[in-house]
Amino acid sequence: MIVKRDITKRNKKRKIKFSLYMLLGICFLAISFFCSISYGAADMNLKVSWGAIFRFNETIMEHQIIRTLRFPRTVADIIVGSSLAVAGAIMQGTTRNPLADSGLMGISSGATFAMAICLAFFPGRTYGETMLYTCLGAALATFMTYFFASVGKKSMSPQKLVLAGLSISMLFSALTSYIAIKYNIGQDLTYWTAGGTASAKWRELAMTAPVYLLSVAIAVTFSPSITVLSLGEEVATGLGIKTNLVKGISTVVVFLLTGVSVVIVGPIGFVGLLVPHIMRFFVGVDYRYIIPSCALYGAVFLVGADIFGRFINKPFETPLGIIFAVIGVPFFLYIARKQRREFE
Numbered sequence: 001m002i003v004k005r006d007i008t009k010r011n012k013k014r015k016i017k018f019s020l021y022m023l024l025g026i027c028f029l030a031i032s033f034f035c036s037i038s039y040g041a042a043d044m045n046l047k048v049s050w051g052a053i054f055r056f057n058e059t060i061m062e063h064q065i066i067r068t069l070r071f072p073r074t075v076a077d078i079i080v081g082s083s084l085a086v087a088g089a090i091m092q093g094t095t096r097n098p099l100a101d102s103g104l105m106g107i108s109s110g111a112t113f114a115m116a117i118c119l120a121f122f123p124g125r126t127y128g129e130t131m132l133y134t135c136l137g138a139a140l141a142t143f144m145t146y147f148f149a150s151v152g153k154k155s156m157s158p159q160k161l162v163l164a165g166l167s168i169s170m171l172f173s174a175l176t177s178y179i180a181i182k183y184n185i186g187q188d189l190t191y192w193t194a195g196g197t198a199s200a201k202w203r204e205l206a207m208t209a210p211v212y213l214l215s216v217a218i219a220v221t222f223s224p225s226i227t228v229l230s231l232g233e234e235v236a237t238g239l240g241i242k243t244n245l246v247k248g249i250s251t252v253v254v255f256l257l258t259g260v261s262v263v264i265v266g267p268i269g270f271v272g273l274l275v276p277h278i279m280r281f282f283v284g285v286d287y288r289y290i291i292p293s294c295a296l297y298g299a300v301f302l303v304g305a306d307i308f309g310r311f312i313n314k315p316f317e318t319p320l321g322i323i324f325a326v327i328g329v330p331f332f333l334y335i336a337r338k339q340r341r342e343f344e
């Protein structure tokens with residue numbers, strides 16, 4: 001009875017702590033949102049930004065800039081940051097691999113390869129068709145990574161998964177470069193792969209948002225099962241979890257979120273690596289808390305990075321891909337070194 005009471009108290013404290021972090025994240029997101037639509041090449045005060053959202057006047061140039069350029073750009077940052085963070089959290093939980101990330105696992109490279117095919121062979125494609133192709137490219141890369149990581153007498157390990165992911169990533173990067181050179185789409189592809197949401201449009205976001213919302217909702221629904229699966233397949237099976245079903249649905253969610261992100265902004269690495277590790281430090285190892293917090297703070301993280309990219313080389317903008325490469329590579333090396341010590 002005493003043990004049960006202690007467990008109940010700990011769970012209550014954990015829920016309160018999680019609620020406070022989520023409330024804080026919502027405040028951060030609201031602040032970063034208004035900063036994002038207010039500051040750029042032409043700075044505007046918060047009063048103008050507020051008016052553009054709630055009292056829009058098409059005769060005011062500042063309102064037009066915010067509504068047609070900065071507002072959809074900020075929403076794109078939210079969708080992409082949230083998607084990549086949730087995808088990374090799911091991969092780390094289902095594979096028990098702390099280095100798992102859609103970029104490191106080759107999934108983003110597969111989606112980029114599909115985008116290169118679209119630019120080279122289907123110039124008259126619709127945005128919906130482009131999103132479908134990128135999701136299929138992400139699915140192909142996911143399948144290949146898991147397949148090659150599981151080949152051999154030994155079962156799939158985090159080390160084999162990382163090596164397979166890096167190999168698939170290099171393969172698709174080489175194929176993408178070949179297509180870019182062969183069909184003279186290098187300039188278009190380079191602009192897109194640099195990573196940026198400046199060209200986001202409402203029509204495009206209206207098509208990607210439902211896929212994003214559905215995928216995150218599924219991820220949250222399956223988060224208790226992912227928590228159990230993160231303890232090991234044998235433990236999960238013993239507790240009655242259908243591991244193959246959870247892994248299958250989680251994989252579909254991962255490549256859908258990655259495909260949506262790539263079609264909006266291009267391949268951005270390390271978001272799915274950084275945010276889940278940060279949130280795990282604050283909210284613990286329960287994926288019922290990790291996945292929702294990643295969805296929120298991933299959005300905060302990317303909006304903040306986009307704002308930072310507008311100012312470090314003003315009046316020019318620094319692509320998001322460069323910013324996250326500078327931040328993510330040292331963090332990746334730190335995690336890899338930490339894992340090596342544990343393995344030894």
